[in-house]
Amino acid sequence: MSEPTIVHRLADFADDARQRGVGVALRDDAARRLLDVLGNSLAAQPSAAAAAVRSVVSEWGGRPMATAIGLPGRYPAASAALLGGTLAHASDFDDTHLPSVLHPSATVVPAALAVAEAVGANGAALLDAIAVGVEIAVRVGMAGYDAKLGNSVFFERGLHATAICGALGGAAAAGMLAGLDAPRIGHALGIAASMGSGLLEANRTGGTVKRVHCGWAAHAAVTAAELARHGLTGPPTVFEGRFGLLQAFCGDLAVPERIVDGLGVEWELPGVFFKPYPCNHFTHAGIDAALRLRARGVTAEDVVKLTLGAPTPVLRTIGEPVEAKRRPESGYNAAFSGPYTVAAALIGGGGLGLFHEDFTDAAARDPRRLALAATVECVPDTRCDEIFPHQFPAVLTAELRDGRTLTERVEVNRGGPGNPLSATELALKFRLNAAGTLSAKRADALAEIIYTTAELENLHTLFEPLHTPRCRSTTSQRRPAVTTRTESAGTT
Structure with missing residues (x-):
């Protein structure tokens, strides 16, 4: 019997978590990711990129399945994920994994949210999927990290690893929530590997397309899981193969084995940095x-x-x-x-x-x-x-x-394990992010709901405040979410 390939091992890992859960500590961490993404998303509603995606999603229409933040009614899950991922990344306020230099939650969380609502999943299942999706995304990113170079090979080649790897993590999360078994989760991963993309030139010389990268990756993730559910298949050697993802994007500098080293035993998720500032x-x-x-x-x-x-x-x-x-x-x-x-x-x-x-x-x-x-x-x-x-x-x-x-x-970044943001600081970040769209009372109530997600049998109370929050006027400028100035904030 041949050895299982990397995608098979990832699929078994995701399927095991789907059936048994990831445990209290990792669910708690996933809830913090959820809080962070939703706060960032509420704050990003005025961006031009969000306005463009809202228009496209509205024009597409389709079967009402999931909440598209800031729009009335519901939309197909992939469309909701497209808008959600765009909002999550649009303000460059999303979490970061080092040294892969990925922003994993901005794709994984919106994809998971859309599918969870569409299928009626409970809170524990949502958090399990987020935890696994983020873990897979950053592990794929680490396979493209070159220690001698001291940088991500994706990044060196101008490729947005967040979108490429995020599509894979999002596909695993979407597949788990959709109830796919291990083989079909594997196919969702293999399909998503053909869908993730993103170039970094806008970082250097301008353009707003990068804001949509995580949205398109989340859209791809949901679509990949849906296609796998209907029988489409992906290559079994999608990671380590001669024409697989890592060889195509990173060449001989990739180390595919990093994806599965310590998988399920050593978790990268708790070490992902939260951003204190909305910038690169x-x-x-x-x-x-x-x-x-x-x-x-x-x-x-x-x-x-x-x-x-x-x-x-x-x-x-x-x-x-x-x-x-x-x-x-x-x-x-x-x-x-x-x-x-x-x-x-x-x-x-x-x-x-x-x-x-x-x-x-x-x-x-x-x-x-x-x-x-x-x-x-x-x-x-x-x-x-x-x-x-x-x-x-x-x-x-x-x-x-x-x-x-x-x-x-x-030498030690604020927001990471060596200099973490406190629970009070994370709550403040969420409250300030939500200030332009939700009243303080509604924002605090939503934060409480998010922190208790693992206990929710029905996610309606989580999604209800997101349907039509009071949205600021959409312009090409990034208007302030709040006007509060904290003169002593940020000193360490």
Whole structure:
């Protein structure tokens, strides 16, 4: 008898979790992912990408099966997942796994939510599916991580691993909730491997298509599970094969065995980082360093020059092209700018340090922020290179008008296992994210429901507040979810 292939082992893992559950601790972690995704999704409703997807989903119509956040009625599960995944990723506020550099929940959670509602699953089944889907997504991402390169091969080739791997994790989650057995979950994975895609060029030079990557991956995930249910099949060697996913996307640098090493025993899920700031994760340590300088009394007017040291691979995203990063053309582009985010943090932002109001088009044109950003030079840092991508570190040096030079080095990212967000901070993030669409009372009630998802036999109370929340007007700008400013937030 031949050895089971990787997809067979993943399918058995998912099927076992479907039948036996993943346990209380992992369900609790999955509930936190659910809370984070739904908060991010509510906040992202005004984005132009969400408006485009809402229009498409409305035009498609179809069988009423699942909630499409912010729209009345229900839509086909794949359509609901398309909108949900777009919203989850649109503000770049979604969780991150290192060193794979994936944002797994933004695809897995929307796909799982759509199918769970469509089939009438209970809360425990939903959380089990989320846990397994995230685990599979990041394990596939780790198979494309090259230790010598110190980076994801997907990323080096300009491929959005989040969308590619997320489609697979989402397909497993969707298959579990749809009641597929192990062989058909395997086929769902094999089918989804032909569907995930995404290019990262928009990170460098503009365009809003990246906001839809996780939506399309969630759409693909649900579709793959539905096709598997109706008899479509995928290749048994979809991961390790000569023309399989890893060889196609990563070539000989891929390590397929990482997908199943310790599978079911060693879980990656609890180590996935929550984001405290709604911007590219590579900018976060620089933000933290700027917040520390601010806590030491440094103001924008004190600064002659700022030098932002970062891992060499990161500079392509947050530091190049130089002038485009110093003067981002929009709020969305500002979220991928090292100079802008450092300037915004030093001047002062909202939420947990920076928040949505710091990434509007108007904020990106603020003369004071741009003047400070113009003083920022982004450079490679040897120590940061040694740590990356297990953390996304930074070192910020300020040359001041009084002749002093102050330096802050941040080597452990806020929101991860080494510097976690507290339950209070996660709840605050959700409340602030929901503030523009739900009343404080409804937001707190929804958070309580989410934290007790494992106990829900019927998910109606979870979905009801999402049908037609009070949505802010849709524009091309990223309008603030709240106007609260927390002057001391973010110091560590």
